[in-house]
Amino acid sequence: MRIKIAAGNWKMNQSYQEGIHLAQEIIEKANPQKDELVILGCPYIHLKDIINLSQEKTNIKVAAQNCHQEKSGAYTGEISVSMLSSIGVEYVILGHSERRQYFRETNEILSAKVKGALSSNIRPIFCCGESLEIRTEGWHIRYVKNQLVKALFDLSPEDFKRIIIAYEPIWAIGTGLTASPQQAQEMHFEIRKTIEEHFGTSIANNTSILYGGSVKPNNAKELFSQPDVDGGLVGGASLTSESFLPIISALSTPKV
């Protein structure tokens, strides 16, 4: 059975107090079903306290937004996977387009980060997605497949099973432009097919593939109703409970 996931990515937002308040509201009011998971991708300062706050609700988790690929050492300002796992973090967002663009994270670096996270028992939420230019030129599917192949396809099947994919077209992030449900479904279908070709049908069918890019309360149901869209990775709309709670509820939308 494939898990449906509403993951929030707070990015570099929320003071300590604001973040804790938001998490408290979500933990209190969200009611994910047994095949559903809520993940709060918060800044490092919030991780430990939100883990403590969410103890009672087994299907509400936190994710870090990054980790370093080396185990430890002289990397001022960075955080290691063993540090994250020492406070009970179970998920990490890796390969977000903002990290690829502003911090020059290549597929090779991401491959190392993915392996590091898995070795500490932390599940990557691995982001992929094309720019507007690539989509306009028509090779977006090839581009996204290549991102997956380069960073993930040398994993063992056992390790790959622990990966969550998030397809986030760059042109839809923070722009208010959303991929149409058909555009999202087309890419998610292609991603699942590529996983199937490499890892087999069972693993492909059990991999959660999230859509990200201007997911809002008014479009979440239609996006999540697509057969291969297993939820969302949500930026702006995850910053208030008023907008994130309806997106969590939309996970239960029947498939078309």
Ligand code: 13P
């Ligand atoms: P928005 O929902 O603000 O477009 O951000 C999407 C995103 O980047 C989530 O990781």
